[in-house]
Amino acid sequence: MKKMNNRERTFALMTIPILILFFVFNTLPLIQGFIYSFTNFKGYGSYNWVGLRNYADLFTDGRVGNSYWFTIKLALVTTVVVNVISLILAIGLNSKIKFKSALRGMYFVPNILGALVVGYIFNYFFTYIIPAVINMMGGEGTSILASTKWAWVGIMIVCAWQAIAMNTIIYISGLQTVPEDVYEAGSIDGATGWTQFRHLTFPLIVPFFSINMVLCVKNFLMVFDQIMALTKGGPAQSTESISYLIYNNGMSGGQFGFQSANAVLFFIIIVVFSVTQLTITGKKEEQL
Amino acid sequence: MRKKSFAFLSCAVLAAGFLSGCGNQENSGKTEIELVQYKPEAVEVFKKLEEKFNSTHDDIHLKIDSPNDAMTILKTRFVREDYPDILGIGGDINYSYFIDSEILADVSNFDGLSEVNQGYVDILEGLEFIPTEGTYGVPYVANAAGILYNREMFQEHKWEIPTTWEELMTLCDKIQSEGILPFYFGFKDTWTCLAPWNSLAVDLAPSDICQQVNAGNAKFSDAYKETAEKMLKLVEYGEEGPFAYGYNDACTAFANGESAMFAIGSYAIPQIKSVNPDMNIDSFVTPGSDQADGNTLNSGVDLMFAVTEDCENKEAAYEVIRFLMEDENIQLYLDDQNAVPCKEGEFDLAPNLDGMKEYISSGNMTDYQDHYYPAEMAVDAQIQTFLIEQDVDAFLDKFDKDWLRYNRDIIRKVEEYNAKNK
Amino acid sequence: MKEKVKVKEKFNWPVTVLLIIGLITIIFPLYMTIVIAFKQPSEMTNSVSGILSLPRHWSLENFKEAMRVTDFWRSLFNSLMITAVTVVLSVVLHSMIGYAVGRNKARNKKYNLVYMYVISGMFVPFAILMMPLVKQTAKLGIANVVGVILCYVVFYMPMNLMLYSGYLVNIPVALEEAARIDGATTFRTFWKVIFPIMKPMHATVAVITALSVWNDVMTPLVIMSGSGMNTLPLAQMTFQTQFGTNYNLAFASYLLALLPILIFYIVCQKQILNGVVNGAVK
Numbered sequence: 001m002k003k004m005n006n007r008e009r010t011f012a013l014m015t016i017p018i019l020i021l022f023f024v025f026n027t028l029p030l031i032q033g034f035i036y037s038f039t040n041f042k043g044y045g046s047y048n049w050v051g052l053r054n055y056a057d058l059f060t061d062g063r064v065g066n067s068y069w070f071t072i073k074l075a076l077v078t079t080v081v082v083n084v085i086s087l088i089l090a091i092g093l094n095s096k097i098k099f100k101s102a103l104r105g106m107y108f109v110p111n112i113l114g115a116l117v118v119g120y121i122f123n124y125f126f127t128y129i130i131p132a133v134i135n136m137m138g139g140e141g142t143s144i145l146a147s148t149k150w151a152w153v154g155i156m157i158v159c160a161w162q163a164i165a166m167n168t169i170i171y172i173s174g175l176q177t178v179p180e181d182v183y184e185a186g187s188i189d190g191a192t193g194w195t196q197f198r199h200l201t202f203p204l205i206v207p208f209f210s211i212n213m214v215l216c217v218k219n220f221l222m223v224f225d226q227i228m229a230l231t232k233g234g235p236a237q238s239t240e241s242i243s244y245l246i247y248n249n250g251m252s253g254g255q256f257g258f259q260s261a262n263a264v265l266f267f268i269i270i271v272v273f274s275v276t277q278l279t280i281t282g283k284k285e286e287q288l
Numbered sequence: 289m290r291k292k293s294f295a296f297l298s299c300a301v302l303a304a305g306f307l308s309g310c311g312n313q314e315n316s317g318k319t320e321i322e323l324v325q326y327k328p329e330a331v332e333v334f335k336k337l338e339e340k341f342n343s344t345h346d347d348i349h350l351k352i353d354s355p356n357d358a359m360t361i362l363k364t365r366f367v368r369e370d371y372p373d374i375l376g377i378g379g380d381i382n383y384s385y386f387i388d389s390e391i392l393a394d395v396s397n398f399d400g401l402s403e404v405n406q407g408y409v410d411i412l413e414g415l416e417f418i419p420t421e422g423t424y425g426v427p428y429v430a431n432a433a434g435i436l437y438n439r440e441m442f443q444e445h446k447w448e449i450p451t452t453w454e455e456l457m458t459l460c461d462k463i464q465s466e467g468i469l470p471f472y473f474g475f476k477d478t479w480t481c482l483a484p485w486n487s488l489a490v491d492l493a494p495s496d497i498c499q500q501v502n503a504g505n506a507k508f509s510d511a512y513k514e515t516a517e518k519m520l521k522l523v524e525y526g527e528e529g530p531f532a533y534g535y536n537d538a539c540t541a542f543a544n545g546e547s548a549m550f551a552i553g554s555y556a557i558p559q560i561k562s563v564n565p566d567m568n569i570d571s572f573v574t575p576g577s578d579q580a581d582g583n584t585l586n587s588g589v590d591l592m593f594a595v596t597e598d599c600e601n602k603e604a605a606y607e608v609i610r611f612l613m614e615d616e617n618i619q620l621y622l623d624d625q626n627a628v629p630c631k632e633g634e635f636d637l638a639p640n641l642d643g644m645k646e647y648i649s650s651g652n653m654t655d656y657q658d659h660y661y662p663a664e665m666a667v668d669a670q671i672q673t674f675l676i677e678q679d680v681d682a683f684l685d686k687f688d689k690d691w692l693r694y695n696r697d698i699i700r701k702v703e704e705y706n707a708k709n710k
Numbered sequence: 711m712k713e714k715v716k717v718k719e720k721f722n723w724p725v726t727v728l729l730i731i732g733l734i735t736i737i738f739p740l741y742m743t744i745v746i747a748f749k750q751p752s753e754m755t756n757s758v759s760g761i762l763s764l765p766r767h768w769s770l771e772n773f774k775e776a777m778r779v780t781d782f783w784r785s786l787f788n789s790l791m792i793t794a795v796t797v798v799l800s801v802v803l804h805s806m807i808g809y810a811v812g813r814n815k816a817r818n819k820k821y822n823l824v825y826m827y828v829i830s831g832m833f834v835p836f837a838i839l840m841m842p843l844v845k846q847t848a849k850l851g852i853a854n855v856v857g858v859i860l861c862y863v864v865f866y867m868p869m870n871l872m873l874y875s876g877y878l879v880n881i882p883v884a885l886e887e888a889a890r891i892d893g894a895t896t897f898r899t900f901w902k903v904i905f906p907i908m909k910p911m912h913a914t915v916a917v918i919t920a921l922s923v924w925n926d927v928m929t930p931l932v933i934m935s936g937s938g939m940n941t942l943p944l945a946q947m948t949f950q951t952q953f954g955t956n957y958n959l960a961f962a963s964y965l966l967a968l969l970p971i972l973i974f975y976i977v978c979q980k981q982i983l984n985g986v987v988n989g990a991v992k
Binding site for chain 1: 914976
Binding site for chain 2: 040042043044045046048057063123127142143145146148231232233234235236237248249251252253254255
């Protein structure tokens with residue numbers, strides 16, 4: 001009994017100091033931001049209390065509504081695309097291939113290129129190269145980034161291109177935890193290919209699958225860099241993401257208070273969203 | 289073992305950080321003046337000016353900082369209540385916000401103000417939300433927007449500089465009929481939509497339209513109607529699908545002779561010249577009006593110096609501004625940055641602004657309309673939307689509605705002020 | 711037995727070939743980056759050939775100029791230091807809390823709550839934290855590297871906690887019990903048994919954290935502005951102003967900044983690859 005207590009105490013000692021740090025640099029400022037959401041604060045200088053005005057405005061502001069729709073659409077589609085591709089890629093890179101290190105190194109590169117480079121190159125790609133290719137084939141090519149209907153697809157492609165690298169790494173490190181003997185046992189049972197993946201590999205990497213899902217949803221719901229680099233919210237404000245609005249209008253503009261309210265709402269939505277997601281996948285993990 | 293040395297290293301670094309954080313306050317008996325200016329492209333010339341100042345002044349030590357993204361840095365420093373002594377900022381809505389937040393000090397007792405072209409002092413006054421007694425900035429240099437043109441191409445084809453809207457339209461038809469593209473737009477970068485918009489609006493709408501709307505005496509749907517319609521006309525003479533191309537594409541295209549004109553400000557010239565260093569560029573005032581004398585140059589304060597309320601030694605700050613305002617120092621800046629001086633007197637101007645000189649010397653100038661627009665309203669994006677959808681009435685209706693919404697705190701203040709002063 | 715050896719030595723060529731074909735999506739943009747980094751602004755035209763053609767002269771002029779403008783070695787040192795300290799602190803602290811939470815969250819409601827609390831921190835938009843953090847770090851007297859590093863340690867905690875506790879699921883408790891029977895304390899068990907086993911995850915965490923820190927602009931921009939210290943991404947902002955961007959210099963500079971982190975990744979991925987778990991579990 002005493003030993004147990006000792007163990008508990010060590011766990012508490014490992015947790016509490018780090019938790020305090022987390023509270024000071026995350027929760028405390030968040031609470032302050034929450035307080036600002038009831039003001040017309042510009043980010044500096046004097047301000048007035050405006051009560052719930054900012055929250056009421058959120059629900060009548062067409063721009064805010066559009067940004068939620070755009071962001072959620074982008075996040076869902078990109079999450080699916082990224083996870084499918086990076087899982088395939090991880091399995092490929094984890095199998096017995098030649099040039100393993102070199103290939104893994106190369107597939108990591110998109111993750112390191114800065115937003116300016118990626119933005120410029122893909123802008124060029126969408127504006128000049130793809131239309132030229134379509135024209136060559138006899139079609140009439142225009143940049144998808146200039147189309148209010150399709151610009152989000154361009155952003156999706158770039159987000160996926162960059163994110164696949166990181167998700168692949170996580171899947172690879174997940175695949176490392178799958179013991180060799182599982183496959184050996186499986187191959188005796190005659191499991192190969194899809195069956196092997198479906199019944200042997202996948203169940204063992206479910207924790208990593210859920211990590212990747214959460215990370216993807218989080219990264220893409222908070223998409224900002226790619227928007228800045230590719231469209232800056234255009235054309236016709238069709239690609240304004242929530243983070244873009246919060247940052248641009250809150251920091252560069254004078255809407256810090258209003259955008260804090262937006263951030264609080266956004267925060268609540270994703271927390272509910274991902275806690276549900278985690279609970280579901282968590283149950284799955286336990287079942288396995 | 290390696291982990292231990294890592295941990296040790298991290299502790300040492302953290303300790304070093306703490307020490308250096310506390311140890312950079314040096315006192316040598318000199319007054320320290322810190323100037324933060326927001327144009328990183330002018331960092332070299334400011335370095336020269338800083339050295340020159342420090343070598344000629346024993347009692348004041350000047351430190352000029354030209355950070356990247358200075359506006360974010362300034363705002364975060366204000367949050368920390370860490371104010372530089374002098375701000376070098378532009379005459380835009382941030383300046384209005386800073387006055388409103390009581391960050392800037394009244395500099396109307398600064399002797400150098402009398403040497404500044406009154407037109408620019410007035411432009412700054414116009415930026416205050418609520419009229420005040422004081423003056424809060426010393427205008428240093430201005431920029432101007434209108435239409436840049438390829439001088440060689442114009443001479444070759446014997447095209448005349450238009451002075452009225454009709455002449456501009458005729459010219460565009462002529463250029464087009466000779467198989468050349470009149471304009472190249474970079475509307476993918478929404479802010480470039482504002483350049484032709486501003487330079488048309490100064491000709492066609494009252495210069496104080498925003499204040500009038502704030503006071504409840506006017507509506508944008510009337511005041512901007514002609515501007516919006518002429519904007520649509522102008523776009524017809526641009527490249528196909530202008531929303532696919534950004535500012536950089538437009539600069540490159542214009543520099544390579546793909547279009548005869550480019551509706552943008554003087555600030556674009558360095559970028560254009562980086563692509564084609566030998567290009568002969570001139571500019572003219574956008575002729576928005578049907579009468580030649582109805583036009584005015586779209587010009588605003590590009591850089592001004594403002595002293596913060598927090599500055600302890602105002603006289604030392606004035607001494608710094610006085611130094612920067614000396615003719616030879618202004619000339620140093622002009623040569624480096626292709627700018628227009630706000631101080632009166634004889635200066636050598638860049639030949640790229642030949643077509644605008646007359647307006648500058650006669651003081652026929654009006655500030656950029658967008659300097660009054662709140663950034664979060666994203667008027668540039670609204671103009672882009674309008675150019676895509678081509679619906680003048682819907683655009684202006686939304687403009688009016690959004691304006692009231694984004695400016696309601698200011699409008700309330702204006703109402704309070706007007707009620708008090710009646 | 712014999713068959714197993716054979717499988718190990720045979721390369722899977724179809725997969726290798728497919729992966730090499732897939733590389734086009736990466737090599738093509740990379741090629742563009744490199745070519746642009748060597749060109750002069752006057753060689754940039756708005757056409758397909760303009761961007762794909764090779765530069766007229768191959769010279770390192772752009773790289774030299776980029777290094778001069780960004781004060782390369784000093785900025786590099788600052789970036790390296792911030793990244794290294796953050797990574798070390800993250801690996802140590804986050805694996806610790808990851809262990810404590812990961813081992814207990816299934817049984818103990820409190821730890822599950824801690825888990826949810828920290829994870830939810832991931833979804834706080836930085837923009838809302840920015841101004842309060844600026845104020846707070848200034849008040850604490852750490853509006854400098856220290857503040858930046860502490861912010862990073864907190865920002866990446868949710869993700870790393872998730873990674874570590876996810877990894878723990880596949881590490882059998884039996885391993886710890888063996889150590890405990892030998893009389894080791896819980897902390898010692900963590901440090902001597904669990905911490906080394908988590909090596910592949912340390913490498914993953916290190917790579918992901920390092921990468922995010924390495925490329926981050928906003929945190930140092932707002933927290934240490936005015937301290938006179940520049941990181942590489944901060945210095946690189948010089949190339950990009952509203953009215954003009956020197957892409958050639960910028961790209962040269964980005965390529966330079968890419969090398970250290972790529973090397974770091976290649977070193978780390980060997981660790982990910984040589985995971986000890988497989989052996990340990992048996």
